[in-house]
Amino acid sequence: MVRLITHNLLACHAKGCTSNNFPLRFSNVKLALREADFNPDFIRGFLPRIEWDALVQASREIGDTSLPPERPEMLDDDFLKQLHHVLLEIHVDEGSMTCPNCEHVYPISSGIPNMLLAEHEIR
Amino acid sequence: MIPTPDLSHLSKGDYEYVYEPAEDTFVLLDALEEEADSIRSLVPRICLEIGSGTGIVSSFLGHIIGVSNALFLCTDINPHAATCSARTGSQNKAPLEPLIASLVSPLASRLAHAVDILVFNPPYRAGIAGSWAGGADGMQVVAALLEQVDGLLSPRGRFYLVAVKQNNIPKLREFMLKPFCYRGRTKIVLQRRAGREYLFVLRFVRRVVNV
Numbered sequence: 001m002v003r004l005i006t007h008n009l010l011a012c013h014a015k016g017c018t019s020n021n022f023p024l025r026f027s028n029v030k031l032a033l034r035e036a037d038f039n040p041d042f043i044r045g046f047l048p049r050i051e052w053d054a055l056v057q058a059s060r061e062i063g064d065t066s067l068p069p070e071r072p073e074m075l076d077d078d079f080l081k082q083l084h085h086v087l088l089e090i091h092v093d094e095g096s097m098t099c100p101n102c103e104h105v106y107p108i109s110s111g112i113p114n115m116l117l118a119e120h121e122i123r
Numbered sequence: 124m125i126p127t128p129d130l131s132h133l134s135k136g137d138y139e140y141v142y143e144p145a146e147d148t149f150v151l152l153d154a155l156e157e158e159a160d161s162i163r164s165l166v167p168r169i170c171l172e173i174g175s176g177t178g179i180v181s182s183f184l185g186h187i188i189g190v191s192n193a194l195f196l197c198t199d200i201n202p203h204a205a206t207c208s209a210r211t212g213s214q215n216k217a218p219l220e221p222l223i224a225s226l227v228s229p230l231a232s233r234l235a236h237a238v239d240i241l242v243f244n245p246p247y248r249a250g251i252a253g254s255w256a257g258g259a260d261g262m263q264v265v266a267a268l269l270e271q272v273d274g275l276l277s278p279r280g281r282f283y284l285v286a287v288k289q290n291n292i293p294k295l296r297e298f299m300l301k302p303f304c305y306r307g308r309t310k311i312v313l314q315r316r317a318g319r320e321y322l323f324v325l326r327f328v329r330r331v332v333n334v
Contacts, residue, residue, distance in 0.1 A: 036218065042191055
């Protein structure tokens with residue numbers, strides 16, 4: 001499943017590609033919404049691991065504009081629910097992720113990203 | 124008791140491409156179950172299994188920790204395995220995040236010192252189509268990962284590794300003791316003879332928390 005929580009943890013790892021290699025850009029996505037159990041403690045606990053700007057950018061790329069550009073200071077329940085939805089309920093089933101630096105394309109098929117590189121691209 | 128994950132959705136055809144759970148898998152499940160309370164007490168948020176195969180181990184871990192309490196990432200270099208992991212996760216209501224990847228490459232930079240539970244049952248038996256070639260004794264792939272473990276584990280993180288006797292357990296532990304933070308914090312959680320094999324589950328703790 002490529003959800004935005006996972007996308008936020010993926011960087012391009014092609015040979016020589018070490019800067020501006022995150023976040024990968026989505027294109028040609030097919031989305032599905034699948035409900036997930038809301039666990040506010042998890043969202044609160046995970047938040048420090050999230051790169052906020054990358055999450056906002058990625059969510060806009062796939063058509064969700066609900067997140068504010070700045071991470072709010074106050075983590076109220078409404079905000080945590082919204083974040084839960086964006087991180088865990090939007091699934092990218094098909095599409096691709098492109099490195100902003102070297103333009104390597106990582107395809108997503110049936111919800112699984114293929115992050116493998118060809119032999120000559122491996123660091 | 125945590126039930127063994129249901130694999131009834133997988134068939135003989137799947138096991139032509141994906142490692143079928145065997146003694147080494149079950150010794151790992153038993154070790155994780157033994158560790159359940161101490162794993163839960165860490166309140167893990169990020170779990171990562173390398174070489175997840177059928178996905179049985181991550182699904183089990185999901186039920187130890189609580190499926191909505193953490194993110195369960197799994198990598199496998201074998202696309203069939205990634206698909207099986209996803210299916211096993213849904214079959215067992217334990218959402219997994221499978222990625223087709225070699226070890227941890229695409230995650231390494233973002234998961235620097237972020238992984239709370241890292242699990243690896245290396246492919247010591249080579250020969251499954253599309254699986255890792257483990258080298259003569261599977262140690263090449265283990266060595267490649269061990270180099271990265273310290274950079275991945277969170278301050279309270281721990282690493283569970285399945286080993287076989289041929290791996291030379293004292294040498295493995297010695298290797299992990301090199302980074303100062305593991306000094307005195309490696310432990311054999313479980314050992315068991317299985318036919319001609321002698322299996323171990325080792326635990327490496329980055330910092331002692333409620334041990």
